[in-house]
Amino acid sequence: MSWITDAWYVAAWDGEVGREPMARTICGKPVMLYRKLDGTPVAMRDACPHRMLPLSMGIKEGDSIRCRYHGLKLGADGCAEEMPLRTDPVNKGICAETFAVVERHRFIWLWVGDKAKADPNLIPDFWPCSAPGWVFDGGYDPVACDYRLMIDNLMDLTHETYVHSGSIGQIELMEAPIETRVEGDGVFVSRWMPGVEPPPFWRLALGRDCKVDRWQVCQFVAPSNVMIDVGVAPVEMGLTLADHDAGTRGFVIDAITPESETSMHYFWGMARNFLTDDPGFTVRFKTQQGGVFAQDLEVLEAQQRSIAANPDIKLRGYNIDEGGVRARRVIDRLRKAKEAMAA
Structure with a gap:
């Protein structure tokens, strides 16, 4: 398998999981999710231990589930x-596998691997999703591609110039130098674009036309997440890449969960520190962001089909791909280390 075990993955948005059971395959494992009467989420192997009918087809009775077969x-x-x-x-030895599950930062997190190692402190710190003064919302899409292709995409934002030319793309993305660094299991790709015209989205966020300094800081967070610190500030504010807290700022949140080797769950959203008291803007922006990501999905699924159709050709990495390449190296290192410990 290409993913890391013994790790937390997003299984669903908080609003997706209710009293009725729902099915979702996480890292190759069929999982059933529902909430108990007190609202606590439950995650269980989606297979009755008797005759293997999916438990997600079952009948809820209080906090319990009855197989429909x-x-x-x-x-x-x-x-x-x-x-x-x-x-x-009653034979208490008859049990379906259950998974450690935690609700945090608007997401339902599921531990894949040895349940005894499921430490909630290891859940990725999506702090902007829960911090005072920030607003967060987003959506979900199933994507027919290897989850690592999505990480490649998010760690190399030069593609915005062409894939997202009508919203967040601009030619300066191809011209501004980028800096890539690795810190432990994290990878960072930083870009600072001084004195540029804001693209349409950021012009709307600012509420006026002016020259801005624009930044993008992509952070890979193991096992398969990317947080992107993005924003703009009028040039006269004199912000820098090292100090831009005062700008019009957002964090693009990307939780990427493998389903199979060629399919994934994509949980996306944006936490922002501007227009926080405008719920209408939140709804409109979620729709706009969904349209932007739909452009990515079209490209990534076509890329996956092309990879399958051209098995004799390998992906190549250029300078702009360094962030994705290094993120893949982190994944491979962590995956091999866990395999070695299990051997």
């Missing part, structure tokens, strides 16, 4: 509470 009833801990033949004694 023969009626085996399982508690939220996955263990049998009632046998198909009601006169049979």
